[in-house]
Amino acid sequence: MDFRLKVFYTVANRLSFTKAATELFITQPAVSKHIQELEEEYQIKLFDRTGNKISLTQAGQLLLTHTNKIFEIYREIDFDMSSLINQQRGLLRIGASTTISQYIIPPLLARFHQKLKDVKVNLRNGNTEQIENALLNKEIEIGIVEGQSKNKSIKYSPFLKDELVLVCNSKNALVSKTEIAKEDLLNMDFLMREQGSGTLEVIEYALKPLDINLSQLHIEMELGSTESIKSYLVNSDCVAFISIHAIEKELKNQELVILDINNLIIERYFYIITLQGKKDALSELFIKNISNHYNLKL
Template sequence: MADFRLKVFYTVAKRLSFTKAADELFISQPAVTKHIHELEDEYKAKLFERKGNRINLTKAGKLLFNFAEDVFERYDHVAFEINALDKRKEGMLRLGASTTVSQYIVAPLLAKFRNKYADVQLSLITANTTHIEKALIDKDIEIGIIEGYSKNTEISYHPYLKDELVLVCSSKHPLAGRNELSIEELKTTIRFVQREHGSGTLDVIDHALKKVGLNPAELQVEIRLGSTESIKSYLLNAPCMAFISIHAITDELKNGKLKVIDVDGLDIERTFYIITLQGRITGLADLFFHFAQKSIT
């Protein structure tokens, strides 16, 4: 097992906070400080420097951080391979999912995965696509599923599941009786509810609108909300419309609370992607990756 002092250092370096590291490791802040001082005494070098209320890694600290990162990745890989000798799958897998994916796609997938691999512990963070990609790059997670595609060169994007974004309104909306709207009506007649900036869903919508000659800035946006659930709730109580994943409105379409209206000449299709770091995937992440792919075939 790796030196616990190295684990303490690595956690402080990742969070750039002694307090956050202490909370994450379930030890006191003085204990964190003690471990860091012991390492500094051992290497006869300062690992952190203070600038006001913030801390940053020194050159020595950056060198040790890169070493620690490599060490812990190797430990995880060795543990996975040794367990695999006895056909055991265990350990902690940290995942991330963008908001729409997390709410409507990932939960049942994780349940099926846990049913098959009961000894694998799962940790999931949910945020918009931009934040999930950053979490992967920062190595806060090993694998993610997102609804956008920013083509970050540090990330491998693996197509996972097809999706369609449809125009939705309440069944009580004045235009709910219409089966189709024109592109022009989108900017002259409709008040929209949209996701926040940084949302993969919003990026896909904006791209599709531009392809049919509609500047997204021309839409009458009444409000931006941080999740599909909040958008659906808003639609049920306001004469607005929104583009929402078809995966997210199954129940509302069945009970007649929401209505899909086609837009002449506009189809918004996208792909959910599984993301991993370029050239690097841990044993458990690889296990989950193949399980997820098989689950939709």
């Protein structure tokens, strides 16, 4: 029964029998058989099938909610029981917004794994909105995000200070300017992250003292990752606000240059997010490890 639920959980999250089969290392007919047996067990359909696409029925949504809770309990049992024999093992699911997953967290995960080799970590990448939703849906135990929304179900703990800087490629004529004024910003061609990005939220807030709305800026293109923005910048005359952590290599290689903006410094924190009132032993262990690394008090 447990494996059937695991098959259902994987199909429900991937919305694909083929992807679920690949992830679980079983055949697609075996996946179909497990789902069929569950539907026969509960005498109700769990998925609607339209052509090659599937979606959860109301019953499927309800079963997924219960399955999330069951697997959450299993993870806690696994950790607590192993702790009795001085071992720490289990599965920890972490979500990180794009900048953090690419430039901040990989070294932290490597150090964590060196200390706790029996703890398996799954890292999910997405924008801040997607990671917060994954936490609320209990698809992850911990998130690390840019920006800070107002969701009262989420606990936000400051993790690491960051600065967003305005950059362009080193051949851009703007490099000759000593300082960028408000009027200059209104005449530039910008690259921006997509809606739902924590970076976009922070930029929008930081520009308010200059009486600039995002709608006033000329946005040439919205792109879904910092890497794609950097690549576009190198091959265009556009500018973009990017985390200082994300451009160390490009600054060193003199591919990108920081433009100083008159009366504007954009600082923010990256936040560790967990569900309010929810304590998870593995999550606390991970938070403790990264807190010790940065000498934080979380």
